[in-house]
Amino acid sequence: MGNLLCCVQVDQSTVAIRERFGKYEEVLEPGCHCLPWFLGAQVAGSLSLRLQQLDVRCETKTKDNVFVNVVASIQYRALADKASDAFYKLSNTRSQIQAYVFDVIRASVPKLNLDDAFEQKNDIAKAVEDELEKAMSAYGFEIVQTLIVDIEPDEHVKRAMNEINAAARLRVAANEKAEAEKILQIKRAEGEAEAKYLxxxxxxxxxxxxxxGLRDSVLGFSVNVPGTTAKDVMDMVLVTQYFDTMKDIGAASKSTSVFIPHGPGAVRDVASQIRNGLLQGASSSH
Known part of the structure; x- marks a missing residue:
């Protein structure tokens, strides 16, 4: 704003307050105005119409006795048609707004637990905005928007909240891991049962x-060699199998020594045992 030869310039987005002999006369819009100072006219001051922002940090306590710092951002501006009220009625606009913000936040947050305060940030901001709009409109100011940009608990409280959250996530992970191991064990048991069945x-x-095979051998031998019984054929087959087994054990380079009774009587006992075992296996399979 300039003042030269009784002329003043009012910048864009700004209004000036004109007084005559100390009394309010009018609001000067942006542009050039004639101001005859010798007739008592003067500019008392200017008022910006730009949007302004005020960040307010308020310490308060929640319902569960946790102290927090609530940071609110207030966006406001002066109204051109109420410029005189905005200029004359308030000496310190920012302090006035800050006082109302403190009052509303300290009345709202103590009713909420810490978790609820985080969830209801928009409700707190709406309460602050409504109260400011009602109060500041009488002084020629418009509250454009109110934001609760942050709620900061004490550092120890934040650390405790993080530990609680971490413990909850670890518990969920442990449950998921146990469930996965349970499924693996069930599938492994089902696989083992199926394998044993097969x-x-x-x-x-x-x-x-x-x-x-033994039955076919006995029948064929009995037909081709008359006078032999099935028992004779089985004894001969079992003795042959016995000696084949002894030969395989002796031929293997890494076989473990096996001590068994050996002799003609022992062969008869072995044949009897093998025959009984095969007959039992045949009966169980039917």
């Missing part, structure tokens, strides 16, 4: 095949 079927079929 192994049993294989053993049963193997024994059945052995019995069928």
């Amino acid at each position: 192994s049993g079927l294989g053993i049963a079929r193997q024994r059945q095949a052995i019995v069928d």
Whole structure:
């Protein structure tokens, strides 16, 4: 704003307050105005119409006795049609707004627990904005927007909250891991049961095949060699298998020594035991 030869310049987005002999006369819009100082006219001051922001940090206590710092951002501006009220009625606009913000926050936050305060930030901001709008409109100011930009608990409280959150996540992870291990164990047991079932079927079929083969051998030998009984044929087959087994054990380079009774009588006992075992296997497979 300039003042030269009774002329004044009012900048854009600004209004000036004109007085005559110390009494309010009018509001000067942006542009050039004639101001005859010799007739008592003067500019008392100027008022910006730009949007302004005030950040207010307020310490208060929640319902669960946690002290927090609430940071509110107030966006406001003076109204051109109420410029005289904005200029004359308030000496310190920012202090006035800060006082109202303190009052509303300290009346709202103590009703909420800490977690609820974080969740209801918008409700707190709306309460502050409504109160400011109602109070500041009488002074020629408009509250454009009110934001609760941060709620800061004590550092120890934040650390405790982080530890609680971490413990909860670890608990969930442990449950998921236990559930996964449970599923693996169930699947492993199902696999083992299926494997044993199939192994049993294989053993049963193997024994059945052995019995069928021995039966065919006995029948063929009895037909081709008259006068022999099935018992004689079985004894001969079992003795042959016995000696084949002894030969395989002796031929293996890494076989473990096996001590068994040996002799003609022992062979008869072995044959009797093998025959009884095969007959039992055949009967169980049927």
